[in-house]
Amino acid sequence: MRGWLAYVMVVCMVLCPALTLAQTSGTDLQVAARALSFLNHPPSGTLTVGIVYVPDNVRSVEEATLIRSLLVEGLRVGNLTLRPQLVRMSEVNEATVQLFFLTAGVGADAEILAEAAHKRHLLCVTTDIPQVLSGRCALGVRSQPKVEIIVNRALAATSGIGFSTVFRVMITEI
């Protein structure tokens, strides 16, 4: 019952038209980077972010190109710097990255990423919130109209990923 309510909560938020189709922005990436500092084992230094896309999905390719352009100079937040690396969905098991960023619109193809992230104990971040609801990506972020952070607790836990209590109290968990 509680899980159902949580699902409805987030779906209600996500179905606002202004939100579902918005492109990932630089502010979204900043929110994601800041959220990493609240991991139980926060990263520092330079982190290579695998921008995961599906080559024959136009929207996914467009978003991957956009995100790479936003990160190409390096996104520095505190003592963490994010650098991009494009990763095809079929290559997620071999990519030399420390974090995955899932592009929007890949649908069920994200199951491949979910399995790889689980096996490799890597965090998956996305602005495509339905992927978090469906259990394919652990962390969802958006910055407009208000900063929202959604964590799929079960998925994060099975990947050995956890956040501090203070952080968890202030975000949405499903």
Place this chain on the structure above:
Amino acid sequence: MGAVTQRFRGLAWLLGGLALSLGAVDVRAQSIDYSSFERLFGEPVTMSATGSPQRVSDAPVTMDIITADQIRSSGAYDLPGVLRQVVGVDVLQWSNDHADVGIRGYNQSGSARVLVLIDGRQVYADYYGFTPWSALPVELSAIRQIEVIKGPNCALFGFNAVGGVINIITSNPLYDQINAISVATGTQGLIQGSAVGTARLGERAGLRIELGGRSNQDFSSAAPVFFNEVRRGDYRDSVNLDGVVRPAPGVELDVEATHAESRDPQNTSAWSPAYTHYLTDSLKGQLLADTPVGLLRATAYSNWVDGQYLFARDVVNSALSPEYHSRTSVAQLEDIAKLDANDTVRVALELRQSIVNTSPVTGAAVLYDVSSASGMWERKITHALSFTMALRMDRLFMDRDGPTPPAYPFTGEDWGRHLTAVSFNTGFVWHATERDTLRLRVDRGAKLPNLVDGGAALVQYGPVYYTGVPTLEPSITTNYEVGWDHTLPSLGASAHARVYHESTTQVESVDGGVAQAGSQLYLTPANIGSSHATGTELSVTGGFAQFWRWSAGYAGMIISDHFRAQPVVDYFVTDFARSTPRNVLTGSLGWTRGAWEIDGFLRYESLSHGQGLTDLTTAPVLESIPAHLSFDGRIGYRFTEALTVAISGQNLVPRYQRQTAGVDVERRVIVTLSAQL
């Protein structure tokens, strides 16, 4: 006293055992890093609403946050000067360094309804039910935000938070590198210095040191002859050491020691001026750990507050001038846990003891022991709708230690009584649209009698016999409130509206009763009846044209008092209905461009009344305080990234202004040189 020592020795063992046991558990301690969360969410965060970390937009209470930037641009040199620019906050300025601060009216001399804390440690003086603002051991440049909560919030903070809470949050030496020095000079012979330094010892330890001092003369406004006896200059100095360390992975320990001293004229709760001397010392330890069962926090602190009150010597003998030595010790244990995606809970236990000597007739002490249990549950019903319920029970045991004097209406056994107070805070927060948030709350809070009114005051001199009594009942305040927040992106503004109704029963007055011992009559405090208030607050804030910022606010309030007859004269000194201005307007306009920063603040208060000053040989008389408009301002120029000079002023026009029934407030102009290192 031995029982208290044993209690705190036990707590020390508990904390030590907790620290050792936590070493065996995978824990991740993280005290709330306000700066990081504020950058993450793009808005302030707080723990003062429910005890659980929250974004201010999600808090189920009416809260104003004063940021460090706003403190700087206010031009104020002390905390009351900053707070008077907040709509709904009332400041009675009795002298340059002494003021009483109230929230939503009910502000009188020795305001007892607002609980004031620094980083969660109570600095409100239990023994007399007031806050010695000049003797608070905090420098303005060390403050990262001031949280002003309006309405009762006793379920989290305990009794006495019936009017509201002011929680002063300082920088954390682990996260915030604050190094600042300032010197100031101004009218009334003002000389002030302040320094804050932060040292980081690797990634695991930090130490912050604050030093401050101030010397100035009092207002030169006309005053009764007896008042001049207490115009002996205003002085303040303070030191604060705060160290935070992570002794083991995942464990955080915070230890703080403070000392402050102040001397200044004060209008006491007897409506007679006294030259006061306060010494405040504190020692605090806090252990924090993020565990599988939630965020555990164990806190223990002791406050020592000494207050000496010298009434006008030419008029009365110093036998009427009390000197109190008080200690309040608190031990708290709490856990905050997120049970599942939608439910967050907080449970807490607290032990408290406060003790103070009787005075001016000495030889005994009055004390109370309080055991408290509280809980909070926050439920996210939907993404947009949440409900919070907080409940607290305080069980107080009052006692008196020492002999009673001859011809006294009470025996020591009269103090051996228990009081139980139940408080709650409930509220809904509904984010109705992306721009609209509605709040509905119902609160109940208890204000317990302070120890002076509860028996520590003991005067036997000439015709004046006065005593505190063991028979006072707690005042209970119930508040009903609806609120609406609305953002206006096209104007770069936000608007807020509140409507509330508040009822208080068992209102206490210092002159409320009489007690008799043989033929000797004592004047005493007593519960005198009830009071009801209905009010509204409206405010808008915004910016325009890139460089400008503005705000406007209105607070309207109507109070009706329902008191029984006073036993000696035909009125009580307590008169909330007439002492609270019905209409208060505030406004501000600010401009920043390049190295220049200019800010102005207006405050209008409608007609009100107040008890006039007395030399204790006559009863105070209610006097009118005409409507008045005051203006504060600041012009700052930044020479370099580190160095700023500013000229600021309070109550700039006219030179003297009647704002209280005390002496007229005098214009103050200050020049400040500050450096951020």
